[in-house]
Amino acid sequence: NAGVTQTPKFQVLKTGQSMTLQCAQDMNHNSMYWYRQDPGMGLRLIYYSASEGTTDKGEVPNGYNVSRLNKREFSLRLESAAPSQTSVYFCASRGQPLTADTQYFGPGTRLTVL
Amino acid sequence: DQQVKQNSPSLSVQEGRISILNCDYTNSMFDYFLWYKKYPAEGPTFLISISSIKDKNEDGRFTVFLNKSAKHLSLHIVPSQPGDSAVYFCAGFSGTYKYIFGTGTRLKVLA
Numbered sequence: 001n002a003g004v005t006q007t008p009k010f011q012v013l014k015t016g017q018s019m020t021l022q023c024a025q026d027m028n029h030n031s032m033y034w035y036r037q038d039p040g041m042g043l044r045l046i047y048y049s050a051s052e053g054t055t056d057k058g059e060v061p062n063g064y065n066v067s068r069l070n071k072r073e074f075s076l077r078l079e080s081a082a083p084s085q086t087s088v089y090f091c092a093s094r095g096q097p098l099t100a101d102t103q104y105f106g107p108g109t110r111l112t113v114l
Numbered sequence: 115d116q117q118v119k120q121n122s123p124s125l126s127v128q129e130g131r132i133s134i135l136n137c138d139y140t141n142s143m144f145d146y147f148l149w150y151k152k153y154p155a156e157g158p159t160f161l162i163s164i165s166s167i168k169d170k171n172e173d174g175r176f177t178v179f180l181n182k183s184a185k186h187l188s189l190h191i192v193p194s195q196p197g198d199s200a201v202y203f204c205a206g207f208s209g210t211y212k213y214i215f216g217t218g219t220r221l222k223v224l225a
Contacts, residue, residue, distance in 0.1 A: 004157070031211060042118075042203060042215040043158070050211060090157050094211075101148060103213065105157030 002026055004106035006091050012112045013081045021076040021109050023091030031094040032074035033103070034058075034066060036087040043090065049074055081113045117141040118206050120216035128224050133191040135219050137204035140185065144206035144214075149178060149189050152201045152218070161202070162189070194223045 007022045025032065030051045035043040035058075045058030047066040055066050063085060065077045074093075078085060091106040119138045127133045137147070145166050150158035164171040164178045164187065171178050177190045191198055199222050205215045 033211075033213075035215075040123075040217055042120075042217040043205075043213075044215070045213070048211055092157070099146075101146075101160050101163045103160065105159070107155070107157050 004093055006106040006109050010110050014114050017081050018079050024073045025093040029093035029095035033092040034076045035090045038087050083113045086113045117214045118216040120219050122219050124220040126222045127194045130193045133194045135189040135202050137187045139206050143208045146207040147187050148205045150203045196223050196225050199223045
């Protein structure tokens with residue numbers, strides 16, 4: 001099992017460009033998450049998907065859109081990147097039992113917006 | 115409003131000694147508290163958790179203590195090892211999906 005995979009690992013964008021961060025999990029988990037990690041800020045939830053076909057906003061959703069393509073894949077899209085979106089992005093999935101300790105993270109995507 | 119706070123950005127400890135990482139919270143509705151460990155260029159990994167109805171949970175060298183009256187939890191690592199050097203995040207969990215993370219403490223265990 002690969003667990004949670006994210007592509008790309010690194011990306012540099014210019015202000016105004018768009019891109020999609022990909023996330024996939026092979027653990028048959030229902031719930032998936034997108035977080036961003038900034039220095040001194042910890043991890044903050046961008047969007048959450050409880051199951052295929054549903055998505056909900058987290059703490060910092062502005063400037064992002066998500067798609068739960070199927071049970072395995074949850075993508076994060078930046079339509080018009082801004083320097084404030086420079087961050088490390090983590091995808092996570094959560095499985096059964098739905099206890100607090102069943103959240104697994106991917107390795108992250110480091111995004112720089114110039 | 116920062117619901118989960120880790121006031122120490124960094125901590126250095128000698129190998130073999132105890133490491134104590136602290137976390138404070140303001141939200142009394144958390145059902146669980148968790149500690150995650152993060153190495154550079156990797157995602158966080160779950161380390162240990164505690165239910166809000168308990169005051170202690172132990173797993174090998176790792177023990178988490180919860181003081182609900184003070185809204186404070188701590189992670190004790192005994193004995194500390196160089197491989198424990200990482201960033202540690204505490205998190206509160208409430209409802210069915212919501213995790214709130216602290217800002218992290220970078221632990222360095224000196225050989």
